Amino acid sequence: MSNILDGLKYSKTHEWVSDDDGLISLGLTDFAQEELGDIVFVNLPEEGDSIVAGEAFADVESVKAVSDVYSPVTGVVAQINEELLDNPALINEAPYDAWFVKVSDVEDSEDLLTAGEYADFCKSEKE
Amino acid sequence: MELKTPLYDVHVEEGGKIVPFAGYLLPVQYGTGVIKEHMAVRTACGMFDVSHMGEVMFTGETALDTLNHLMTNDFTDMPVGKVRYSVMCNENGGCIDDLIVYKFGEQEYFVVVNAANKDKDYAHMAKNLLPGTSAEDISDSMAEIALQGPKAPDILAELLDEDSIPQKYYTVVRSAVIDGMDCIISRTGYTGELGYEIFTANENAARLWKLLRETGEKYGLIPCGLGARDTLRLEAGMPLYGHEMDEVISPFEASLNFGVKMQKDDFIGKKALIERGEPKKIRVGLEVTGRGIVREHQDVYAGDVKIGVTTSGTHCPYLGKAVAMALVDVEYSAEGTELEADVRGRRIRCKVVPYVFYKRQKKTV
Numbered sequence: 283m284s285n286i287l288d289g290l291k292y293s294k295t296h297e298w299v300s301d302d303d304g305l306i307s308l309g310l311t312d313f314a315q316e317e318l319g320d321i322v323f324v325n326l327p328e329e330g331d332s333i334v335a336g337e338a339f340a341d342v343e344s345v346k347a348v349s350d351v352y353s354p355v356t357g358v359v360a361q362i363n364e365e366l367l368d369n370p371a372l373i374n375e376a377p378y379d380a381w382f383v384k385v386s387d388v389e390d391s392e393d394l395l396t397a398g399e400y401a402d403f404c405k406s407e408k409e
Numbered sequence: 410m411e412l413k414t415p416l417y418d419v420h421v422e423e424g425g426k427i428v429p430f431a432g433y434l435l436p437v438q439y440g441t442g443v444i445k446e447h448m449a450v451r452t453a454c455g456m457f458d459v460s461h462m463g464e465v466m467f468t469g470e471t472a473l474d475t476l477n478h479l480m481t482n483d484f485t486d487m488p489v490g491k492v493r494y495s496v497m498c499n500e501n502g503g504c505i506d507d508l509i510v511y512k513f514g515e516q517e518y519f520v521v522v523n524a525a526n527k528d529k530d531y532a533h534m535a536k537n538l539l540p541g542t543s544a545e546d547i548s549d550s551m552a553e554i555a556l557q558g559p560k561a562p563d564i565l566a567e568l569l570d571e572d573s574i575p576q577k578y579y580t581v582v583r584s585a586v587i588d589g590m591d592c593i594i595s596r597t598g599y600t601g602e603l604g605y606e607i608f609t610a611n612e613n614a615a616r617l618w619k620l621l622r623e624t625g626e627k628y629g630l631i632p633c634g635l636g637a638r639d640t641l642r643l644e645a646g647m648p649l650y651g652h653e654m655d656e657v658i659s660p661f662e663a664s665l666n667f668g669v670k671m672q673k674d675d676f677i678g679k680k681a682l683i684e685r686g687e688p689k690k691i692r693v694g695l696e697v698t699g700r701g702i703v704r705e706h707q708d709v710y711a712g713d714v715k716i717g718v719t720t721s722g723t724h725c726p727y728l729g730k731a732v733a734m735a736l737v738d739v740e741y742s743a744e745g746t747e748l749e750a751d752v753r754g755r756r757i758r759c760k761v762v763p764y765v766f767y768k769r770q771k772k773t774v
Binding site for chain 2: 319320322323325341343344345346347348374
């Protein structure tokens with residue numbers, strides 16, 4: 283069973299969201315990294331880029347395939363995690379530390395799931 | 410409905426992530442993941458269930474002539490106990506399949522074909538048999554385990570006498586017995602590494618798997634899935650049917666000239682290959698020099714001109730870089746040529762390199 287942290291919010295496309303005084307961090311969940319397998323490459327947006335809720339803002343490549351990473355929020359990229367560019371395996375090793383971007387000026391957000399709701403959602407995805 | 414190999418339950422027990430492939434349910438990876446599996450084969454040993462592969466026995470006075478008629482390679486001078494790679498062409502010079510031929514006796518040959526092609530292969534073979542040859546599809550009764558990696562000889566040496574282990578690349582021992590189980594063992598593989606492929610009857614498969622697994626444990630042997638099988642063959646520059654070749658692509662375009670003997674009297678597809686002349690496009694290796702990973706079916710450009718398409722591509726775990734194979738116009742096939750691949754609307758720089766990206770270092774005595 284994959285790890286789901288209390289206190290974070292989750293999207294149905296398997297991103298986690300943490301809100302630190304209006305600065306929103308986005309990353310991939312443990313469930314997502316397990317499904318993807320070994321991640322070997324990450325494409326991130328640039329600082330200052332606008333991202334839109336429901337649209338892809340990054341992609342990750344596992345050995346097998348490329349997958350989009352969707353933003354659950356609309357806003358502006360304030361910071362990117364450059365460490366991921368050099369060491370994409372961090373996403374596999376510590377998915378909840380491996381934030382992709384921090385987003386400011388958030389205007390809109392999808393309806394997000396609590397940890398409990400997300401756990402149920404993952405269970406239904408597995409079936 | 411997908412079929413199960415006789416090792417299906419073992420894969421589930423081992424924690425394999427099961428996917429449908431070529432009509433079978435097979436593990437794409439186990440718990441350790443593709444990269445660790447890949448590295449195990451390069452540095453220690455890995456084992457793969459390849460029971461989905463097809464096997465056909467050719468027997469009879471004209472078996473050799475039939476093979477020489479069906480296949481592009483020449484088996485005339487092949488000694489008993491040798492194994493040889495070949496393409497099987499259609500009348501248009503396209504590839505029906507690529508396969509390997511084992512010589513068991515003067516009138517007895519064992520042919521291993523790709524799982525996804527075995528029905529069409531067998532139909533084509535059956536239709537083109539010469540009088541005096543019979544062919545039997547024995548795929549459903551045979552399991553196959555590939556044991557691949559530098560430690561593979563040590564593992565087999567614990568289970569078999571030296572006489573029962575094929576000592577040279579592309580040779581076979583037809584009647585090896587591992588703990589009472591009859592096995593065919595060839596020194597072949599699809600990883601670019603030293604290794605063996607072991608055929609045995611379905612009912613032995615699970616016991617043989619477990620025996621190899623236990624014996625190999627101290628050598629670092631781990632089970633490997635289809636994911637690592639693909640990255641390993643790609644890193645070693647080995648073609649995969651449906652990617653580097655198909656019913657339209659000729660073996661010359663696929664850079665498989667070594668497996669085509671045009672001096673042979675005749676074979677199916679020879680006339681068409683002569684008519685097609687020198688290939689206008691050819692398989693090359695691409696090293697990705699820009700940032701990103703190039704996959705299959707991505708257009709390849711020289712400036713604004715589309716000059717080809719990739720046929721396979723991935724990040725190579727052992728080399729630690731992204732590579733691809735592509736079918737490109739011959740004018741752009743010279744080593745060092747700078748090209749670009751269109752990856753989801755983004756251009757990524759590539760350079761033409763020899764397609765054998767990884768070559769095993771042979772031990773020096």
